[in-house]
Amino acid sequence: MYKVTLKARGQQFEVSCPPNVTPLRAARDQFIPIPTGCQQGGCGMCKVKVLDGEYAQELVRSHDALSNEELENGYALACCMMPKSDLEIITLEDYEKRKNESNPANLAEIK
Amino acid sequence: MAKIMRMGRAELKVLDLEKSVDYYTNVIGLEETGRMGDSVYLKAWDEYDHHSLILTKSNSAGLVHFGFKVETEDDLAYFENKIEEFGCTTTRISNNTRLGEGEAVHFILPTGHHCELYHEIDFLGKKVGHINPHPWSLETKGIAPHSLDHILLTGDDLKTVTRFFIEALNFRQSERITTIDGEELLGSFLFTSNKAHDLAFVKGPDAKLHHAGFHVDELHDVFRAADILSMYEVPFDVTPTRHGLTRGKTIYFFDPSGNRNEAFAGGYYAFPDMPTVTWTEDKIGQGIFYHRRELSESFMKALT
Numbered sequence: 005m006y007k008v009t010l011k012a013r014g015q016q017f018e019v020s021c022p023p024n025v026t027p028l029r030a031a032r033d034q035f036i037p038i039p040t041g042c043q044q045g046g047c048g049m050c051k052v053k054v055l056d057g058e059y060a061q062e063l064v065r066s067h068d069a070l071s072n073e074e075l076e077n078g079y080a081l082a083c084c085m086m087p088k089s090d091l092e093i094i095t096l097e098d099y100e101k102r103k104n105e106s107n108p109a110n111l112a113e114i115k
Numbered sequence: 116m117a118k119i120m121r122m123g124r125a126e127l128k129v130l131d132l133e134k135s136v137d138y139y140t141n142v143i144g145l146e147e148t149g150r151m152g153d154s155v156y157l158k159a160w161d162e163y164d165h166h167s168l169i170l171t172k173s174n175s176a177g178l179v180h181f182g183f184k185v186e187t188e189d190d191l192a193y194f195e196n197k198i199e200e201f202g203c204t205t206t207r208i209s210n211n212t213r214l215g216e217g218e219a220v221h222f223i224l225p226t227g228h229h230c231e232l233y234h235e236i237d238f239l240g241k242k243v244g245h246i247n248p249h250p251w252s253l254e255t256k257g258i259a260p261h262s263l264d265h266i267l268l269t270g271d272d273l274k275t276v277t278r279f280f281i282e283a284l285n286f287r288q289s290e291r292i293t294t295i296d297g298e299e300l301l302g303s304f305l306f307t308s309n310k311a312h313d314l315a316f317v318k319g320p321d322a323k324l325h326h327a328g329f330h331v332d333e334l335h336d337v338f339r340a341a342d343i344l345s346m347y348e349v350p351f352d353v354t355p356t357r358h359g360l361t362r363g364k365t366i367y368f369f370d371p372s373g374n375r376n377e378a379f380a381g382g383y384y385a386f387p388d389m390p391t392v393t394w395t396e397d398k399i400g401q402g403i404f405y406h407r408r409e410l411s412e413s414f415m416k417a418l419t
Contacts, residue, residue, distance in 0.1 A: 042352075044372060046130070047373045049417050064130050066130060066419065068175040
């Protein structure tokens with residue numbers, strides 16, 4: 005059983021995830037509100053950035069949902085990946101928000 | 116008057132062609148009618164024409180094109196002019212570009228979707244024939260819908276695309292979703308046959324597919340579809356319920372590439388003299404899902 009730390013909806017959740025179960029399935033089974041769409045690797049709603057850990061991403065997926073470039077840069081689809089170690093993942097929405105917040109240009113505007 | 120009869124075909128992008136063919140033949144229960152290149156052609160048992168669905172292998176999901184069948188060759192030329200007059204560019208797709216098809220008129224909608232009109236397509240007939248036919252075939256598999264019913268697309272400028280279908284293609288609007296003040300159009304349901312919708316748009320990103328709907332008879336068939344989908348462990352979006360819009364009975368689920376499918380039953384007969392039914396944004400939950408009365412994130416945001 006791996007521990008998946010999931011940042012979603014501005015919160016942090018801990019998900020117990022068996023090695024043959026996707027983080028999306030594990031999160032949903034534990035009533036954790038992970039963004040969910042087609043669950044077939046087609047729509048990209050469950051796209052996450054992997055901040056830490058090893059995983060295997062199913063490669064047959066829509067390249068609109070997860071491009072090769074994103075794949076190389078540590079993005080994954082939570083519906084069709086398997087953990088290979090404890091994982092730390094963040095939803096695309098939260099990751100973008102975090103990037104904007106840490107952007108000095110945006111901080112200057114807030115002042 | 117020139118007439119567009121119905122939505123006759125849709126071409127979907129699929130990620131794994133054989134897995135998709137297996138799903139569309141065994142779970143949905145369509146019949147494979149031919150193959151050409153990276154495409155597989157399928158029809159429902161109650162359709163006469165060569166195909167209503169084309170699956171084309173791609174590295175993304177979504178809609179390649181969809182086509183409406185017109186009643187005569189003259190209608191094709193008539194609508195070609197009307198489309199040009201509206202300001203859309205048309206091109207002719209030549210005979211046999213795809214399997215079993217004659218010439219088609221191609222154009223891109225103001226929402227970015229590729230659309231065609233056609234008249235000529237090979238006639239295959241139904242399994243039950245058309246002389247003293249039985250009401251249904253014993254040889255069907257899976258959900259076995261009668262036909263492809265409609266598609267729902269997303270786009271930004273719904274007012275222009277609605278005007279296009281009404282002015283250039285003689286469609287009518289059966290229902291619409293608007294902001295409370297009525298200023299902005301958030302959903303537009305259009306018909307050319309007597310169905311409550313042949314095509315619909317909801318506000319969203321351009322050129323995306325929300326779902327392709329297949330026609331089944333009754334609520335019982337929607338429920339039976341749900342059973343079959345569970346047997347095959349197909350991911351659901353929405354389990355059986357009723358729509359406020361169109362009054363149809365419905366179930367939503369995803370094909371192996373994440374394209375949303377619907378098994379749709381009922382809905383009223385639409386006639387050209389009906390007023391457009393309006394749903395205001397504050398009642399949209401009830402309009403879309405009559406029982407649940409609230410929208411779901413997956414239904415609103417998962418697109419291909």
